[in-house]
Amino acid sequence: MVRILHTADWHLGHTLAGYSREAEHRAALDALVAIAAHEAVDAIVVAGDVFDALNPSAEAQTLFFDTLARLRAVRPHAAIVVVAGNHDPAGRLEAPGGLYRLAEVTVVGTITRRPEGPDLARHLVPVRDAHGAIGAHVLAVPFPRVADLPPLDGAVAGSPVVAGVRALYGDLIARAKAAIGESPLVVTGHLHVSGGLESEGAERRILVGGEHAVPPDVFPEAAAYVALGHLHRPQAVGRETIRYAGSLFPLSKTESGYDHGVTIVEIAGADVASRHVPLPRPVPCLRVPARGAIPAGAVEAALAGLGLADDPAASARPFVWLSVAVEGPAVGLHAEIGDLAERFPVRLAGLALERPAAEGDVAQAEALAVRLAERAPAEVFREAYAARHGAAPTPAHEDAFAALLGMDEEEA
Structure with a gap:
């Protein structure tokens, strides 16, 4: 049996309402490294969106490399596989290739091809147990950009983009299975699979050509497990073995109620089992009120009622999204509530002014x-x-x- 830690959507360098998330990322990645050690995993798969922006800061890149080094230290024999997501600078992510090879880390930003087809030596990674026996393989497939999709012969039914993605995965998986035989195949993907729950305001609609999602059946049954990234809620899509690991912690208001974490996948021959392992939330992310909206005059009492510590460090203060019911003119209300929130140990992440529906x-x-x-x-x-x-x-x-x-x- 081999055990794999599936994670995705780190979004290093992310900010919320102008506030840095670096302290939260450090705490979440500390917990992730501890889970990798505690679970004695044989592979760590990061399914895209390592970074939040195409031009990541030096601090974000340092945190990424430090985390890879720590994962290698706690699991010396484990396969570590990272693929690029739509947020990632694919070329820059791959650039330190020589250093990755020294650390025995596989990072794939784009599909590498040879005249005869995709370069399996670049994309196919064996997963060995503690005794050195191969228990599975990982097929590392990044976010499919236009240049990655194979040309299509003749007219196709439906979307040519979906057809291109289907052809890409069909070709890669068929070639991989021909090379590895009966060994279980874990396939990565960074895209929106239809049926998955989106997080409003956080996830871009990413496929080229105006397309939004692909059906789950683009992943053939030959894939024992599909490790997805892009959607931030942990969830299965289509079948139990096609899963999003989700992000490390909330990146938007919509995600404040998610059970963020990582997925542990256990593969023993044809048997595949997965389970969600939650990550402790670095700081609270609160919606005030939990449902609906409160009058502007009740905001102070609502913030006081949170019972927060008097003076936590700035990076430890909870994020708060306020929903305020208004009926008359709201000129200056944003500034007024912003000033009020500064009197409490919170970081105001968003303020929504909601009006009752009027007749007519x-x-x-x-x-x-x-x-x-x-x-x-x-x-x-x-x-x-x-x-x-x-x-x-x-x-x-x-x-x-x-x-x-x-x-x-x-x-x-």
Whole structure:
């Protein structure tokens, strides 16, 4: 039997509302290294989005290399496989190839091809148990960019992008199985598989050609396990052996309720079992209130009711997303609540102002559907102002808009 730690979507260098997440990343990766040691894993697979940006900071890169070194130290014989995601600079990720080889780490940013086809020596990695016996292989496939997709012969039914991804995986898996025989094959992927739950505001719609997702059956049954990255919620898609490990901790408001962690995969011949191992959350990520919205006048009491420590370190302060119900004008409310939040040991990650649905909203929406060319600019301004602030514009606002409109007409 071999045991594999599947993780993904580290997003090193990520910031939230301008706040660094470096301290959280260090704590989460400390826990990940401890899990690798405790579980005595034979492989660590990182399924993309190591970094949050195509130009990662020196600090983010240092944390990545330090983590690889620590994983190698705690699991000297383990295969360590990293593939690029859509956030990663594929070429830069691969650049320290000589150093990776010294550390026996496989990092794949793009599909490497030879005249006869994909270079399996680059993409196929054996997984050995503690005694040196091969118990599985990892087929390292990064985020499929345009140049990675094979040419298609003739017309295809449905999306040519999905067909290209299907052909890519079909070819790679067929070649890998021909090379390894009955050895179980673990395949990586960094893309959106249809049926997976997205995290609103955090995950880009990434496939080329305007496509968004591929069906689970692009991964043939010959793949014993598919280690996915891109979606931040841990979940299976299509079948139990196609799984997203999820991110290390919440990267957006939507993710605050997720059970973040890593996936441990145990493979013994044809038997494959996986289990979720949660990671401790480095700092709390709170939605206030948990559901709905509170009046602006109740924000101070709600923050006080969190019962937080008086003066934690700045990097240990909880992230808070506030939802505030408003009915009248909200001019200056963002700044007012921001100043109020600074009196508490929290980091305000987001503020949503929510208004109750008014009667006649449907009729108003239908009225607004009239072509703009048929409406007076001042009328559109008044309706937009009322929708934004819950009250009609004052004469001063109307005068200011008229002055701006007059300037535009003069320039025209």
